[in-house]
Amino acid sequence: MSEGIIQPDRPEDIDGEGKDLFSKFDDMIALREGILATGVEDPFNLVMEKVLSPTRAICNGRDTILLGTYNYMGMTFDPDVVEAGRQALSDFGSGTTGSRVLNGTYQGHKEVEQALMDFYAMDHAMVFSTGYQANLGIISTIAGKGDYIVLDIDSHASIWDGCAMGNAEVVPFKHNDIEAMEKRLKRIPEGAGKLVVLEGVYSMLGDIAPLKEMVAVAKKYGAMVLVDEAHSMGFIGENGRGVVEQAGVIDDVDFIIGTFSKSVGTVGGFCVSNHPKFEIMRLVCRPYVFTASLPPSVVATAETSIRKLMRGSNKRAHLWENSKTLHKGLRELGFQLGTAEPQSAIIAVIMPDLEQGAAMWEALIKGGLYVNLARPPATPANMTLLRCSLCAEHSEEEVREILGIFEAAGKAVGII
Amino acid sequence: MDRSAVDTKIRELAESFNKKGVTITENTTFANDLEFDSLTVMDFVAEIEDEFDIIISMNQQAEIENYGQLVDAVTKLQAD
Numbered sequence: 001m002s003e004g005i006i007q008p009d010r011p012e013d014i015d016g017e018g019k020d021l022f023s024k025f026d027d028m029i030a031l032r033e034g035i036l037a038t039g040v041e042d043p044f045n046l047v048m049e050k051v052l053s054p055t056r057a058i059c060n061g062r063d064t065i066l067l068g069t070y071n072y073m074g075m076t077f078d079p080d081v082v083e084a085g086r087q088a089l090s091d092f093g094s095g096t097t098g099s100r101v102l103n104g105t106y107q108g109h110k111e112v113e114q115a116l117m118d119f120y121a122m123d124h125a126m127v128f129s130t131g132y133q134a135n136l137g138i139i140s141t142i143a144g145k146g147d148y149i150v151l152d153i154d155s156h157a158s159i160w161d162g163c164a165m166g167n168a169e170v171v172p173f174k175h176n177d178i179e180a181m182e183k184r185l186k187r188i189p190e191g192a193g194k195l196v197v198l199e200g201v202y203s204m205l206g207d208i209a210p211l212k213e214m215v216a217v218a219k220k221y222g223a224m225v226l227v228d229e230a231h232s233m234g235f236i237g238e239n240g241r242g243v244v245e246q247a248g249v250i251d252d253v254d255f256i257i258g259t260f261s262k263s264v265g266t267v268g269g270f271c272v273s274n275h276p277k278f279e280i281m282r283l284v285c286r287p288y289v290f291t292a293s294l295p296p297s298v299v300a301t302a303e304t305s306i307r308k309l310m311r312g313s314n315k316r317a318h319l320w321e322n323s324k325t326l327h328k329g330l331r332e333l334g335f336q337l338g339t340a341e342p343q344s345a346i347i348a349v350i351m352p353d354l355e356q357g358a359a360m361w362e363a364l365i366k367g368g369l370y371v372n373l374a375r376p377p378a379t380p381a382n383m384t385l386l387r388c389s390l391c392a393e394h395s396e397e398e399v400r401e402i403l404g405i406f407e408a409a410g411k412a413v414g415i416i
Numbered sequence: 417m418d419r420s421a422v423d424t425k426i427r428e429l430a431e432s433f434n435k436k437g438v439t440i441t442e443n444t445t446f447a448n449d450l451e452f453d454s455l456t457v458m459d460f461v462a463e464i465e466d467e468f469d470i471i472i473s474m475n476q477q478a479e480i481e482n483y484g485q486l487v488d489a490v491t492k493l494q495a496d
Contacts, residue, residue: 010454013478148473153458169473174462187471381455 008377009157010172011164038355040362043373053077054265054393059370065398065405067388068372072345073234073315074393075265075305085266088300095295100127101282104293112303116272119306120241120256124278127270127299129291131230131259132158134269136165137287138226138255139197143168147193150184150218152176152209154202154380156228168195175202175380178213185221194223200243201231204379204387205338206346208236211247219252226255231344234263234309235316235392260302263309268294268302315392319345322390322399329403334416338385348374349386349406356413357384363409369402419491422468426487429463442484468494 017023036042041060050058054074055066075081088108098104109127116125128134139162143149147168151159154175163170171188173180181196188194196218198209211227218225229242237245240263244250254275260268271281282288294302320342327342330349338348351357354375361373364386372389376382394402410416417425430440433456438449446452452460461472464486470493472480480486 008454012454148471163474169471169475171471171473172458174458180462183466184471187465187469377454 009155010153010160011157035354035358038358040358041365043358043361046365046370051076055391055398057370059365062365062368064365064368064370065394065402066370067390067394067402068370069391070231070262070389071265071391071393072231072319072389073263073265073309073312074391075263075308078265078305078308080308081265081301081305084304085297085301089297092296094297096293098292099289100293101289106293106296106299108296108299108303109293112268112299112306113270115303115306116258116270119239119310120250120272121239122256122272123274123276125270125272126278126281126285126288127268127294128288129269129294130267131257131261131269132161133287133291134257134259134271135159135228136162137285138257138271138281139163139195140166140287141281141285142224143193143195147195148188149195149197150181150188150223151197152181152199152202154204155197155199156203156230159197159199159228163197168193176207176209178210178217181214182217182221185217185223188221194218194221196223196225198225198227199231200227200229200236201344201346203231203346204374204385205348206231206342206344206387206389207339208232208243208343211243211249215244215247215249215252224254225252226257227253228257230257230259230262231346233258234312235319235345240309240312240316260298260305264302264305266298266301266305268298312392319390319392321396322392322394323347325396325399326388326390326402329399330406333403333407333410335406335410345390347388347390349388351384351386352415354384356415357386360386360409360413360415363412364405367405367409369405369409417468417491417494419487422491422494423487425467426464426483426490429467430460430483433460440483442482442487444483445481446483446486447481464490470494 014024048057048059054071054076057064096104113125113127135158143166145167149163149168150171152175153172171184173184201208215225227244232242234240236242244253255271255273258270260266323342323345327347336350372387374385374387379385
């Protein structure tokens, strides 16, 4: 679950309603107009006029603390990262203008794949142009007709779309429910191929999956396991390899999917694996083949950033401190949170309803704080959430300031 | 289990989800008549799957629009 503003991650069929192909969106248009008619600042049309640092920007004309980006490790302005990009831009030009399998593989693409193999200590790494395409490509390619995909109902849109693009039988189970997952695996006909798809951190509530138990169950039934670690790279697990590492199951997982657009601080996606036949993916995976590769500057910044994240234990520790301080502070102020303890760098504040959620979001942005407003149907159990994602570059003082803005806004709106 | 036994069992399971007490016929649709949202569908399907020890994949669910089609599908699945 994730960034879908007025649509769920799991795709819905919308029936046609006549000649104008846009008629089917009339309900959504009305919904959006309804929110704006109340006079609130549009939560989904924010413009950052100037970005001052990983944690500060000028948003809609105001100096704002950023608490709703996925810049967890604050790498976007790292001087080494920026310099690597600048150098590659000069040396290799602005873009590759081609597919990875034709003219689009430069030295930098091989180097960033080597950095990923080193980071995860795995045999193979394949870089895609976005994280969305990594899930789309791997899932739709490996699970074919007659195979079964067993996945968590709260999976990200890229996972659902990967399922929809392939021909496998798709079997969802209740969020983080080990027993529900096992029941479904048990019922799959003998001899069928099975892929279990899980996420390390679920981005709506910031909760983690019980991977130790789930991976063991998947293996018991002979399933291959793919784990999306988009929201954990760099700071969960001893080497920042994710919840799979923290849970001690990284060697039992067949595929890890990740992204450059969060902790790494640029854009792109990847899959790492120890499967001996993995390299064939480069020739058969359509979202890898039929699109242009990442620009040289992007892969250069990614490689530099990944190698720095390997030595990022101090930043990692500070990010956890920030997460704990904010979680404790918000709880003490009387806000209802998505998890009882902080499990990741995402802290979800549960709003009583959409109206108060939108009012609270507006009070925060006017107070100089940006968070994500997440609303049904993109959220689990139809909740309205203010999602806060912390950065290792938030100072202690900024976290205190954030709590102050939350307190003032919460009192003004009447939530606390 | 024959079709009418499957029908009786599913009717029983549907009761707690049928909040508005809609009279269920073979042609009753889940989306329009019963107004099931995706979360309700998931819970309802999970209960049927557990009761009959079957899998109704999303691909199969996509083909099921009304109550009669559901009973047909479950009758077939549990016999296989």
